[in-house]
Amino acid sequence: MPAAVTGPGTRFADLRSRIVSALVAGGVAFVLVALGGIWAALLATSLAALMLWEWASITRYRGAVPGLGAALPVLGSAAAVLASYLIGWSAGIAILVAVIVAAALRDGLAARPRDAAWAAIGLAYLGTACIAFLWLRLTDPFGVLACAWIVLVVAASDIGGYFAGRLVGGPKLWPRVSPGKTWSGALGAVALAFLSGGVFSWATTGTYYGEVCAVSAVCSALAQAGDLAESAVKRHFGVKDSGRILPGHGGVLDRLDGLTAATLVVAVVTLWRGQTVFIWS
Template identity: 35%
Template sequence: MQQELKLRLVSGVILAVVVLLATWYGGVAFSLLSALIGLLIYYEWSTITKLAAQQPVANAIGWIGQAAIAVAVVAGTLGYSLLLLVLFFLIAVGFVLASGVSRWFPTGMVYAGLTGIALSAIRGADSVGLFAMLFVFAVVWSTDILAYFVGRAIGGPKLAPKISPGKTWSGAIGGVVSAVIAGSLVVYFAFPESVVLSAPIAFILSVCSQTGDLFESFIKRRFGVKDSSHLIPGHGGVMDRVDGLIFASFAAFLLAGFFSLIKGGEIISLGAALFGV
C-alpha cells in the first residue's frame, strides 16, 4: 500500500510538471500535449466500449480521423481541426446507420477529438491564452479537491447514487464555491477588469467539470471497468485524470466561441474572447 502511494505521488508530480511546463510554453508544446491527450482518450474510449475488439474496421477509421485531427491541432489550424472533426463524426454516424456499429463510436470521436481541439485553442500562443488555461485548471482542480473534502466532511444527500455513490450535493456545492473563488483569483491578478465576468464562467465550468466526472463514471459503470486504462502508474488512465477537464474545456471553448460571435470580427484569441479583453 505504501509503495502504491509512493508510485501515485511520483507519477502525479511528473504529470503536473509536464502539464504546467507545456502550458507555460504554449504554442507547439501545448498543442502536442493536447493532441496526445486526445489520442490517448480515443485509445481508452475504444477499449472501454469494446469498439477496438468488436468493430476493427470502424475503429481503424476512428484512428485515422483522430490522427488527422491531431496533426491539424499541432499545426494550429482550428478551422481544419473542426472540419475534420465534423467530417469523421458524420462518417462514424454513417457506420452506425449502415452497418450497426455501436453508437459509442461517433460519441467517442467527438469526446476525444474535441478535447484536443478545445485545449489547444484555449491556450493558443499568447499570454492571454496562458491565463485562460490556468483559469480552467484552477476551476477544475479546485472543484475536484473541495468537492471531495467538503463531501467527506459534511456528507448528506447523494448527488447521483446510481452512477457515483460517493458524491454528495454538499460536495458539489463546495466544489462550485471553491471554483468561483479560485477562478476569480486567477483572473483578478491577470485581468482585474474582467473579474465580475469570470465568476459566472467559473460557475458554469465547475458544473460542467462535475458533469464530466459523472459522465466518465457512467461509462465505466456501463461497461464494467474500474479504471479507463493503466497508462498512468498509480492513477489508472488518462480519462480518469482529465474527466472533469474534458467537459470544462468543452464549455470554455464553446463560451469563448459564442462571445467571439457576439462581438463580431475574426476570432484571434479564444482566451481574450473568454474574458472580454
C-alpha cells in the same frame, strides 16, 4: 472476523498516490502548455489519442485492450487535432468530421449501430474538446492564462469536492452512478472553484474577477456533470476505470472528463462573446 478499520486515515488512503501522479502529469502538461506552439499542439494531439483509445476500451471492448479496429479512428482524430495547428482550424474540424463519418459508416455496414453511435459520440466530444483547448491556448490575448485558469478551476473543483465530500459527507448526489459523490462535495467543489477562479483573475489580469468567479462556478458544475456522465458510461458497460496510466486516478479519461466539459463551455462562451473570459468591457 475483525471489523473493518475506518476513520480519518482510511478516508484519505488514496491521497498520496493521487497527489504524486497529479504533480507529475500536471507538471509535464503545464510546461508544454506554457511553451505553446507545436508543443501545445502535440500535447492536445496526444491527449486526444489517449482519451479516445480509452473510450474505445470502455464502449467497444468492455474494458479490454482495444483491437486494431480502434486504431484508425483514434489516429484520425489525433491527426485532426494536429492539423488544426499545422493547417488551420477549419481543416482540423473537417478532418474530424470525416473521421466520424467514416467510423460510423464502417460500423453501420458491419451491422453494429450501437458501436457506431458510441464511437461517433466519443470522437465528436473528445476530439472537439482537444481542438478547443488548443484553440484557446493559441488565441490572443491571455491564451496561456485562459488554459491555466481552466485547469486551476477544474483542479480546485476536484479538491473542493474531495475534501468536502469526505469531511462533511451527507446525502449522495447520484448513488446509482457514482456512490462516492455527495451533495456536500458538489457544493464544496463549486465554492472552491468560484474562489480560485476569482483569485487567479485578480492576481494575473487584475480585472473582472467577479465575472470570472461566476464562469468558474459554472465550469465547476459542468465539469462535475462531465465526470458523472463518464461514470454513467463506465457503469453502463461494466468498467471500473478507463485505464491504469495514472496511479490513484485511473486512466487519462478518468482524470480529464471534467476538463473536457469545462473546456467546451469556455470555448463556446469565448466564441459567443468574441473575446476571452478575462475581458468583459
